[in-house]
Amino acid sequence: MAKKDKTYQSALHEKDGIDPPKTLSKDSAISIKSKRQKQPSVDDLVEGITSGNITALSRAITLVESTNKAHTDKARNIITACLPYANKSIRIGITGVPGVGKSTFIEAFGTYLTSIGKKVAVLAVDPSSTLSKGSILGDKTRMEDLVKDENAFIRPSPSGNSLGGVARKTRETIVLCEAAGFDIIIIETVGVGQSETTVHSMVDFFLLLKLAGAGDELQGIKRGIIEMADAIIINKADGSNLKAAKSAKVEFNRALHLYPSKASGWSPKVTLCSALKKVGIADAWNLIKDYCEITTSNQYFEHNRNNQNKFWLLQTIDEHLKSNFYESPKIKLELQKQIDLVEAGKTTPFAAAEYLLSL
Amino acid sequence: MAKKDKTYQSALHEKDGIDPPKTLSKDSAISIKSKRQKQPSVDDLVEGITSGNITALSRAITLVESTNKAHTDKARNIITACLPYANKSIRIGITGVPGVGKSTFIEAFGTYLTSIGKKVAVLAVDPSSTLSKGSILGDKTRMEDLVKDENAFIRPSPSGNSLGGVARKTRETIVLCEAAGFDIIIIETVGVGQSETTVHSMVDFFLLLKLAGAGDELQGIKRGIIEMADAIIINKADGSNLKAAKSAKVEFNRALHLYPSKASGWSPKVTLCSALKKVGIADAWNLIKDYCEITTSNQYFEHNRNNQNKFWLLQTIDEHLKSNFYESPKIKLELQKQIDLVEAGKTTPFAAAEYLLSL
Numbered sequence: 001m002a003k004k005d006k007t008y009q010s011a012l013h014e015k016d017g018i019d020p021p022k023t024l025s026k027d028s029a030i031s032i033k034s035k036r037q038k039q040p041s042v043d044d045l046v047e048g049i050t051s052g053n054i055t056a057l058s059r060a061i062t063l064v065e066s067t068n069k070a071h072t073d074k075a076r077n078i079i080t081a082c083l084p085y086a087n088k089s090i091r092i093g094i095t096g097v098p099g100v101g102k103s104t105f106i107e108a109f110g111t112y113l114t115s116i117g118k119k120v121a122v123l124a125v126d127p128s129s130t131l132s133k134g135s136i137l138g139d140k141t142r143m144e145d146l147v148k149d150e151n152a153f154i155r156p157s158p159s160g161n162s163l164g165g166v167a168r169k170t171r172e173t174i175v176l177c178e179a180a181g182f183d184i185i186i187i188e189t190v191g192v193g194q195s196e197t198t199v200h201s202m203v204d205f206f207l208l209l210k211l212a213g214a215g216d217e218l219q220g221i222k223r224g225i226i227e228m229a230d231a232i233i234i235n236k237a238d239g240s241n242l243k244a245a246k247s248a249k250v251e252f253n254r255a256l257h258l259y260p261s262k263a264s265g266w267s268p269k270v271t272l273c274s275a276l277k278k279v280g281i282a283d284a285w286n287l288i289k290d291y292c293e294i295t296t297s298n299q300y301f302e303h304n305r306n307n308q309n310k311f312w313l314l315q316t317i318d319e320h321l322k323s324n325f326y327e328s329p330k331i332k333l334e335l336q337k338q339i340d341l342v343e344a345g346k347t348t349p350f351a352a353a354e355y356l357l358s359l
Numbered sequence: 360m361a362k363k364d365k366t367y368q369s370a371l372h373e374k375d376g377i378d379p380p381k382t383l384s385k386d387s388a389i390s391i392k393s394k395r396q397k398q399p400s401v402d403d404l405v406e407g408i409t410s411g412n413i414t415a416l417s418r419a420i421t422l423v424e425s426t427n428k429a430h431t432d433k434a435r436n437i438i439t440a441c442l443p444y445a446n447k448s449i450r451i452g453i454t455g456v457p458g459v460g461k462s463t464f465i466e467a468f469g470t471y472l473t474s475i476g477k478k479v480a481v482l483a484v485d486p487s488s489t490l491s492k493g494s495i496l497g498d499k500t501r502m503e504d505l506v507k508d509e510n511a512f513i514r515p516s517p518s519g520n521s522l523g524g525v526a527r528k529t530r531e532t533i534v535l536c537e538a539a540g541f542d543i544i545i546i547e548t549v550g551v552g553q554s555e556t557t558v559h560s561m562v563d564f565f566l567l568l569k570l571a572g573a574g575d576e577l578q579g580i581k582r583g584i585i586e587m588a589d590a591i592i593i594n595k596a597d598g599s600n601l602k603a604a605k606s607a608k609v610e611f612n613r614a615l616h617l618y619p620s621k622a623s624g625w626s627p628k629v630t631l632c633s634a635l636k637k638v639g640i641a642d643a644w645n646l647i648k649d650y651c652e653i654t655t656s657n658q659y660f661e662h663n664r665n666n667q668n669k670f671w672l673l674q675t676i677d678e679h680l681k682s683n684f685y686e687s688p689k690i691k692l693e694l695q696k697q698i699d700l701v702e703a704g705k706t707t708p709f710a711a712a713e714y715l716l717s718l
Contacts, residue, residue: 076710083704146378168709175707224583309701309708316712321680342668345442348534349668350527351435353675 042074046081049180057180064159064172079172082179087305088134089178090292091185093199095225096209101235103142105275106211110143113184116153121182122146125170125189125199126157151319153182164319166196172314174202184339201308204301205288208232208251212245213233227259230268237272238279245272263298266291317320330359401433405440408539413512416539422518423531438531441538446664448537448653450544452558454584455568460594461547462501464568464634469502471640472543473510480541481505484529484558485516512541523678526557530671533561545635560667563660564647567591569611571604586618589627590646597630597638604631623659625650630684689718 011168040059042046048056063075084098110120116197122143146152158169189199200206208229226232232252237245252270261267269287273280295301338352347355399407399418407415422434455461469479481502505511517528533544548558559565567588585591585706591611596604611629620626628646632639654660697711706714 079707080710083707087704172707172709258614306702310698312708313698313701314708316436317684318677318681318716320716321684321711322677325676325680339669339672342672343665345446348438348442348531349671350531350675351439352672353679355677357679 009288020188027112041082043078045078046179049078049082049176050085052181054055057153057176058155060176061155061173064176065169075172080173085179089174089183089185090205090288091174091187091203092288093187093189093203093206094209094234095130095189095196095199098190098212100209101275102190102209105233105235105273106186106188106277107143107146107257108278108281109284110146110186110211111149112285114146114149114276116285118188119151119153119176119182120146120149120184121153121177121180122186122188123155123170123173123177125163125166125195126189140291145158153180162319163198164315168312168316170195171202182358187354196228198224201311204295204304205230206293210234210248211236212241212248214254214270225281226255227329229256230262230264230291231284232256232268232270233280234270234272234283235275238274238277242272264291264295264304266294266300328359331356334359375590378471393502401436401440404437405538407436407440411540411642413539415601416512416535417514420514420532423535423695424528434531438534440535444538445534446537448533448542448544449564449647450533450546450562451647452555452562452565453568454548454550454555454558454566455594456573457549459568459570460634461549461568464592464594464632465545465547466505467634467637468643469505469511469545470508471637473505473508475644478510478512478541479505479508479543479545480512480514480536480539481517481545481547482514482529482536484522484525484530484546484554497647512536512539521678522553522557523674526561527671527675530561537645555584555587561656561668564589565630565652566643566647567592569607570595571607573704585614588615589621589623589625590643591615591627591629591631592639594634594641597633597636601631621656622708623650623663624657625653625659687718690715693718 001018040056045056045063049060060075060078063071063078065077066072089332094102094106106122109124113120143154147154155173157168158173160166160169170187174187177185185203187199187203190193206228208225208231210232212234234245234248234252236336249272256268256270271280271283271287275281290302295304326335334356338347338356341347342352343351362564379567387603395433404415404422405640407418410631415450416502419434422437425431425434443621452460453465457591464482469481469662471480502513502676506513514532517525517532519525529546536544544562546558548554565587567584567590568600571593593607593611608629608631615629627637630639630642632648651660654663685694693715697706700706701708
């Protein structure tokens with residue numbers, strides 16, 4: 001209805017309008033209403049998740065991945081309610097360059113684990129998904145058996161505008177998967193940017209997949225990856241590759257020796273496997289079991305998870321502080337000018353920083 | 360004078376006091392006044408520094424190192440005025456564990472450089488100086504010749520309450536030394552905490568001093584140091600040590616091969632030296648000259664300095680943002696509580712961070 005107030009009866013007053021037509025038919029209204037009723041509540045989803053309902057789990061993860069404020073609020077409540085049921089899994093990070101056979105390994109490893117009674121969730125952290133909207137685990141055809149396995153749950157990498165955002169969603173998804181009863185959480189990543197470091201800081205055990213090849217086995221490995229690995233598994237160790245794989249094992253063992261010992265008390269191991277022929281898969285699992293035994297008895301396992309939590313708490317704060325600062329219009333305007341002045345030798349980095357902080 | 364106000368004439372009123380005696384004698388006043396006049400102005404100091412006056416340089420560095428606001432303001436003005444004269448040196452970082460012979464090496468290397476007409480400044484970044492008030496370069500008796508050399512300037516590590524603070528003072532001191540005509544700036548550090556990374560981010564060339572010893576030469580080396588080194592120099596390669604030093608050289612060359620190639624286009628080198636017998640010192644300098652030639656022609660040298668400036672600008676901002684946040688009384692009160700809640704599984708790191716950021 002248009003305004004009728006006497007005080008507005010000037011030459012510019014508005015005429016009384018007519019009521020808009022009723023475009024919302026009765027049928028539509030009923031349909032919308034029924035759909036709204038179908039949106040499960042926080043309690044519904046938590047109950048579903050904790051009783052192992054995959055639909056409830058998937059829906060909750062979708063809320064975690066949403067950028068809609070109402071969804072993220074709901075997601076936060078679900079996660080908080082799931083926390084008492086979480087934390088009871090083994091979280092395994094798996095990395096390796098494209099072509100090393102990550103999908104084939106996860107397929108073989110995952111189906112082995114479900115065959116011995118485990119429930120396996122497979123997640124991914126793929127920073128390139130920011131651009132390509134998800135590439136790892138996108139092609140589930142390479143995990144044919146695992147996809148059909150009722151004790152396995154596969155979820156591609158969430159997309160996000162920062163690695164921090166992707167990581168946060170994945171960490172929250174871990175909590176939901178654990179509450180849904182998954183006792184092995186595999187997190188796959190490709191070696192892009194900081195993604196391995198990010199995955200390393202959210203898992204209990206970090207596994208590097210490698211291939212045996214010609215020449216120096218270590219050439220081209222990204223800085224720091226070897227240091228993070230709890231195990232290096234040389235894949236495709238079959239047929240004519242076997243000899244090269246064996247000598248790669250020697251080479252890697254030698255390389256691992258060069259690094260200082262780990263706070264976990266665990267000495268990283270090198271093993272061979274053929275994911276395609278399902279050889280060496282049980283060995284990988286036994287290795288991880290050994291690791292868990294050692295680090296549980298020396299309390300590193302729990303200590304590490306606490307440290308990771310603290311790291312993520314501080315990391316989240318740091319990210320917010322920085323983005324608040326750098327996204328302020330004043331700073332956006334002045335930052336490059338100050339960098340230029342520093343480069344031109346007209347000011348020092350410290351004086352420039354002080355100036356920017358004073359804005 | 361004591362209060363005389365009528366309103367205070369109660370039983371508790373104060374009696375009139377007497378004026379204090381004149382403790383400041385005429386002579387003292389004249390002496391203080393003349394000392395005050397001797398405090399050089401910014402212009403005086405800049406003129407002194409740029410004409411190579413060591414007293415002016417030392418005084419300016421003392422202002423840089425001061426925590427007094429008036430001093431730091433003055434220091435900032437001096438640095439800004441010195442900037443046009445700075446940036447024309449080669450900055451060399453030197454690290455190595457205690458006992459490797461850093462002081463002896465710097466003594467030999469520094470006197471070699473002055474003998475070929477260079478002016479050498481030796482600074483230090485020692486995070487342990489926070490507690491011990493300076494330990495490296497504190498004992499100048501190990502640099503007897505260099506101390507007496509008029510073309511050398513040695514300044515111990517500044518103290519500070521954070522590595523960031525120590526680093527800032529050292530970086531500003533580099534500018535002053537360059538303006539004073541020093542064309543080689545050596546920055547010594549011990550392998551404590553993040554100090555090597557800090558020094559690496561303020562130098563053009565990073566040199567790791569090592570000893571040949573029994574067993575695996577790489578055992579015990581701190582993570583990432585080898586990756587940062589542009590050269591590894593094996594010291595004490597003399598007498599009965601020579602054979603071990605030679606095989607250590609082979610071992611290190613092998614290790615350096617394992618790392619990805621550097622953005623500088625420079626392949627790190629391993630050489631032998633005996634700082635005590637002054638053998639291999641010219642080789643070290645020739646190596647650095649080669650490095651400068653290559654990185655000047657491929658423009659990495661300038662590119663790296665610009666990156667370092669940008670790094671220090673952003674780093675300084677980050678440190679300020681964090682200290683502002685974490686030193687707020689509200690956060691001090693709540694941070695540990697939130698960490699405890701996260702550890703107890705009652706909240707997630709992300710929810711805790713959001714809560715703290717909302718305070």
